[in-house]
Amino acid sequence: MNILDMTAVGLAAAIKNKEVTVRQATEAVLAQIEEKEADFHCYVTVDKEGALKQAEEVQKKIDAGELDGPLAGVPVAIKDNMCTEGMLTTCSSKILGNFVPTFSSEAVLNLQKAGAVILGKTNMDEFAMGSTTETSAYGVTKNPWNPEHVPGGSSGGSAAAVAAGECFYALGSDTGGSIRQPASFCGVVGLKPTYGRVSRYGLIAYGSSLDQIGPLCKDVTDCAAIMEIIATHDLKDSTSVEQEDTDFTSALVDDVKGMRIGIPKDYFGEGLDPEVKDAVLKAAEVLKEKGAVVEEFDLSLVEYAIPTYYTIAAAEASSNLERFDGIKYGYRTEEYEGLHNMYKKSRSEGFGAEVKRRIMLGSFVLSSGYYDAYYLKALRVKALIKKAFDEAFAKYDVILGPVAPTTAPKLGESLSDPLKMYLGDIYTISVNLAGLPGLSMPCGIDSKGLPIGLQLIGDCFNEKKLIQTAYAYEKARGAFGRKEDK
Amino acid sequence: MAKQYETVIGLEVHVELATKTKIFCGCSTAFGGEPNTHTCPVCTGMPGSLPVLNKQVLEYAVAVGLATNCSITQYCKFDRKNYFYPDNPQNYQISQLYLPICRNGKVEIETENGRKFVGIHEIHMEEDAGKLIHDEWDDCSLVDYNRSGVPLIEIVSEPDMRSAEEVIAYLEKLRMTIQYLGASDCKLQEGSMRADVNLSIREVGAKEFGTRTEMKNLNSFKAIARAIEGETERQIDLLEAGEKVVQETRRWDDNKGESYAMRSKEDAQDYRYFPEPDLVPIVLDDAFLEEIRAKQPEFREEKMRRYKEEFDIPEYDIEIITGSKHMADIFEATVALGSQPKKVSNWLMVETLRLLKENAMDPEDIRFSPEHLAKLISLTDAKKVNSSVAKEVFEVMFNEDVDPEKYVEEKGLKTVNDEGALRKTVEDVIANNPQSVEDYRNGKEKAIGFLVGQTMKAMKGKADPSMVNQLLKELL
Secondary structure (H helix, E strand, O other): OOHHHOOHHHHHHHHHOOOOOHHHHHHHHHHHHHHHHHHHOOEEEEOHHHHHHHHHHHHHHHHOOOOOOOOOOOEEEEEOOEOEOOEOOOOOOHHHOOOOOOOOOHHHHHHHHOOOEEEEEEOOOHHHOOOOOOOOOOOOOOEOOEOOEOOOOOOHHHHHHHHOOOOOEEEEEEOOOOOHHHHHHHOOEEEEOOOOOEOOOOEOOOOOOOOEEEEEEOOHHHHHHHHHHHEOOOOOOOOOOOOOOOOHHHHOOOOOOOOEEEEEHHHHOOOOOHHHHHHHHHHHHHHHHOOOEEEEEOOOOHHHHHHHHHHHHHHHHHHHHHHOOOOOOOOOOOOOOHHHHHHHHHHHHHOOHHHHHHHHHHHHHHOOOOOHHHHHHHHHHHHHHHHHHHHHHHHOOEEEEEOOOOOOOEOOOOOOOHHHHHHOOHHHHHHHHOOOOEEEEEEEEOOOOOEEEEEEEEOOOOHHHHHHHHHHHHHHHOOOOOHHHO | OOOOEEEEEEEEEEEEOOOOEOOOOOOEOOOOOOOOOOOOOOOOOOOOOOOOOOHHHHHHHHHHHHHOOOEEOOEEOOEEEEOOOOOOOOOEEEEOOOOOOEEEEEEEEEEOOEEEEEEEEEEEEEEOOOEEEEEOOOOEEEEEOOOOOOEEEEEEEOOOEOOHHHHHHHHHHHHHHHHHHOOOOOOOOOOOEEEEEEEEEEEOOOOOOOOOEEEEOOOOHHHHHHHHHHHHHHHHHHHHOOOOOOOEEEEEEOOOOEEEEEEEHHHOOOOOOEEOOOOOOEEOOHHHHHHHHHOOOOOHHHHHHHHHHHOOOOHHHHHHHHOOHHHHHHHHHHHHOOOOHHHHHHHHHHHHHHHHHHOOOOHHHOOOOHHHHHHHHHHHHOOOOOHHHHHHHHHHHHHHOOOHHHHHHHHOOOOEOOHHHHHHHHHHHHHHOHHHHHHHHOOOOOHHHHHHHHHHHHOOOOEOHHHHHHHHHHHO
């Protein structure tokens, strides 16, 4: 079997059985990067030397019996908004074009402890603001299924790298759909864990109350294995919680008999592409045939999710991004007169258009006199949305729906109409507002040859039910991948 | 007839808490490290870092709240205050606006005009900023983040004070309360206690408040008193001239005795406060509050009352001793070791205060232990050292906290009570000073003083003067 066709868990097993060395795996994936980067541009930084060096070290530990986890020796890609000690971390922004962190994010450290080989940092929408990876200051990433289309975003580089075989798995972050939507567009599995599951320490914040790190990978088994490594209680992150039920791989059971699955009617209305609708409903049918109890229900407040999200996320972002001022690190303008001029010029030149738009929006909704009408009201709606989901989870184990209204749009189609781009987040955003876990996995291919995503939403800290449902569906669905690979 | 005005004052007091580590990270709060040595990614605002609340800060804030009769907010939150300045590494300060930890308190103060209550609007927790150092030679500014993240509480009073005396009494009351709690050393000069004065004037009898100004840069009680007088006059002059007081922040220059405007209300920034999403809400249960309440110390007023009942020492001594929790602790511990209260009080009131003054130290800086003071007192009680030797030993003890017994032993300072040796010396002194002996015998009583002095000198100060006196009289 070609190394690049292996899943992460499959590769680790092959390494353990001495069929493949860590170096071989690393070299294979580096060769793939070399070959494909010109087409897809998944990475901002590729650390070839570092990866080969890590490969040697990890191999030694595996040989010495110090490392025998399910992902030991597997090369991984990290979204460029997670700090990596000594490695450029740009958030795909000019303002952090020279920023090399002094510490690594907790999720990355956990992967390294488990024997991961860090390949580099993947491209993203600038500061995770965008749904196409086109707002990156370092060029657009293209969809490996069809390079005329976007990979989705903001974790587009991570999703595309997994789809193109430029890594075996990747970490992304999801504030309003940024793992699930690119996973859907690129035909890979992505999980946005429950808020508090994975430490945010070292994740450069966009919307602090919504951000969550999660895996992008080839199948559900990999997803469960990665989650077991990155779900830890971290005392450095106050919003990280004590972990229970983290034996995610124990949920890899091909059985959904009696599983109660709810389909929100509101997710299948106007704006949903008919091909996406058909594929998602067919997936529900498959689960029903396997014994799940599937029924439709009304999930209220869906239309309020987008304005609520863009109010809260922008407000937090406007404050989170204040630290990028050109004083301590990052980009500083060449010429300036005095402090305030330096701030203004550095930030005007360092941030891109979408980031500026959200900073302005966020500053506005927090302004004196508008705070109650916008921000406070958004917080109230957020609480109501959480309540609506609580009511749904009293009846259902899992909620099933589409990830996005369409498959991947063409490059350049989205940025001209930001409002339309924002509307594309309609099915993913509520999950962040309610802090829930959401899983995206491929469930079909449309007439343009682009993958369609299925979204499974669970109650807080109920990732295992998502993994179980996804695993059962995956078994029934069968192998999934780009045509050229199969 | 000239109009009669009344001054209305409210205070915002910042107090630096005495925690060992910063409010949101594990860095040291110690004063005086090399620039940027007490820092980490959190307190320098590095991307990806996150704050975690230091529980001790919460305990101190609640303790101060309970001691000032506040109601404690059992579901409280932090908020971000957004403003750009290089001493503020994140360009927002983590503070509290919407749900401060303490609200609606009051403290009783006493001035020449009697007792009154000053209301406390709220107390909130926040982080301190770094320090900017402007390099005069090189056209640049440097920033030191050692202070960044040092925990502060801000105590906001109601506009209940009417004079500089009341303000000073209120500040003294706060300082004493907080020092007794051990929550801060409250030194104005060193900036661990800072007060901003909000002041307006109105005609006596008026119901509405006048337009207020906020005065900053007040580094001593004297400066505060002068600033209040100066600002009151300035505002009266404005009104008398038919002008208006402008709502603004002013900076007091204590050397010139005048203030100047820093920024007006129109320039006031919109801080865009919102709840800090990186910190979870703080939920304080009743058991936690009870725990803090149970740890509250005996405060100054209670202590003064008890001293009056328990110890036979002057009221003035009581006032001075209880004026510092540390000094009161030393007093009580020394008495508990068996020393007579009056004697302990004397050592504190005379020698200790003298040495503190000479060394420009505060009572909080006293280093000698109650055990050593008790030993010194028992040495003098047993006449093992005379009073001048005792003072000498005390000074060494004050500086180095030596054990007086060992010190006296090692330096051979013990009073010679061996009558044989003393009698011999006295006989020599009589033999060598015939003129004085003659004078004494002729009725010049004073002459004996000279002979005592000569004997003490011969004994290198280690004799009991009364014993010398007695022997001289006997032998003459």
